[in-house]
Amino acid sequence: MKITNTIPSDNISEINGDKIDPSEEKTVSLFSINMNNFLSNRLAVVASLIVIFAVIVSIFSPFFAMHDPNKTDLFIRLQPPAWMEGGDWAHPLGADHLGRDILSRIIFGTRVSIAVGFSVIFIATGIGIFTGLIAGYLRGKFDLVISTIVDILLGFPYLIFAIALMAAMGPGFLNIILALVYKEWVIPCRVVRGETLVVKEIEYVEAAQAIGASKLHIMLKEILPNILSPVIVVATTRMATVIILESSLSFLGLGIQPPTASWGNMVADGREFMLEAWWVSTFAGIAILILVLSMNIASLGLRDAFDPRFSET
């Protein structure tokens, strides 16, 4: 006996008498619905364009910068921005105490902020997803160990923890990333663990067990795609914080070392000349402000679009 049609097959493509051509129908994933929500939020779109612009600037810094960021020229020492008396358009934002072009240094400083921000978040989120899934899905001893470590790390103030680590490991680009990752991973870990605890009770996980799927398969293929939205939201929110932390470390002289330009050490450089040459510190500070603010607005937009029930961490 043939069992093809319990329902005549042409019924389904005909809704309210309108023939729908199946080839015109687009597959709509939840992701694309969320994406449309996000795109309708204009402020968030502008903010994310700024972030994207910063990423492009950081990748192609040499093309954007007019000068070598480390070239000193004592003739233009503390030259003011172009629109002020004594400034000229060769150095639009003026020069610092060693006669280096501030705009070029800010452009190259983007590299540090973006590179540290992205790599710390990327590594930390990877670790967080892995540990969070294990803790949340397998529970038992794994959960006990991971959750205890997470709780202990959460007890330390972030900056002091990073300062201590940097003091122990010594300054340097890789060490900054390590110092921040050491503590940063606990945040995605907690989110992933919590979401996993919720999702693993939903029937489709049981259904996957019932067809003989392995634990690894269930964790990665069944649970992970369903908890990705909050994880992405947390990652973008945290990236702003990580960028501020990097700037703070560099400001304190524990992060990126001179002469490499980073926004944090540029602010520190200008501290002594704050009264006579405010532009040395200020523009780097504004750069931090714009990037961090844009990231926060963009991530808020992402959160609203992807995960309405998510609340502040």
Place this chain on the structure above:
Amino acid sequence: MKKEDMNHQSPLLRIDKLCTYFNTHSGIVKAVDGVSIKLYPGECLGVVGESGSGKSVTFTSVMGLIKKPGKIMSGTIEFQGQDITRFTERQYRNIRGKKIAMTLQDALTALNPSIKIIDQISEVLKEHDNEIKSQGRRAIKKRAIEMMTLVGIPDAENRLKDYPHQFSGGMRQRIMIAIALSCKPKLLIADEPTTALDVTIQAQVLNLISEIRKELDMSVIIITHNLGVVSEYTDRTVVMYAGQIVENGLTRDVILNPQHPYTKGLLESIPRLSDLGKKIHPIPGQVCDLVNLPAQCRFFSRCSYRTEACRKNIEIRKLDGHGEVRCILIDE
């Protein structure tokens, strides 16, 4: 198939004195307490009982999917002659989905919302069917389309890349059945296959299951609290109450000539269109507390035929025909 013939075959599934308990804060909940069921190849068994009677837990035990704090305390579950309660996780995974498939109660949540339908169907095939896996993605896709057409999803080819939320409830139930059947299992356990569906779709889904059952020659267990479903589609019926089987017999006998007072009560509480205006007769009271079970018939407090003789543990007894019943008032 004649029932008499079946008795000469060895059963496909034999559950023997299965006890599954849940160790909770308020005590040990005896969710399944000494259940024995035999199921022969090609047979369709209905399991009825109200919420909390242990019907789902019994078959979740068969799948080896009892979650903590639940545990199989004693008893054996033999599938094709092997005691699967002693299987390791790895051995179990070879059976689940491949030889025993289960569709879950709620089709709306049993499909993963963020995975395309084609991937959900091919998951099982990749897991169990090495032959088709070696033939590559195209063969898997072809098989997925076959399965979707088999369960009556129109225009299957164009809907492969859709997500579950783009299907209606009935269609999702069909997809679940397609997933369950894609490895051609020997046994399908359908847990409340129709509860989330409206009446017209219910009939379609059940017809589908029984047609595919004949086509693939598999055994089917339908877990439900709907006696209408049972009477229409099953060969044999098991009525469960408070973790025990109270009546077991050919569906025809159980429906037309119920023995146990509980079965009678169940049949009387069905609203019928022909009884328009008349009152229906629900069974008074609730299922007894499964933690503190007194040494008496578990249906005692709700039974309208109870006597003082019922104040002891009642054993299940064979009737003359094919049936069994757990009541002392029934003459042998």
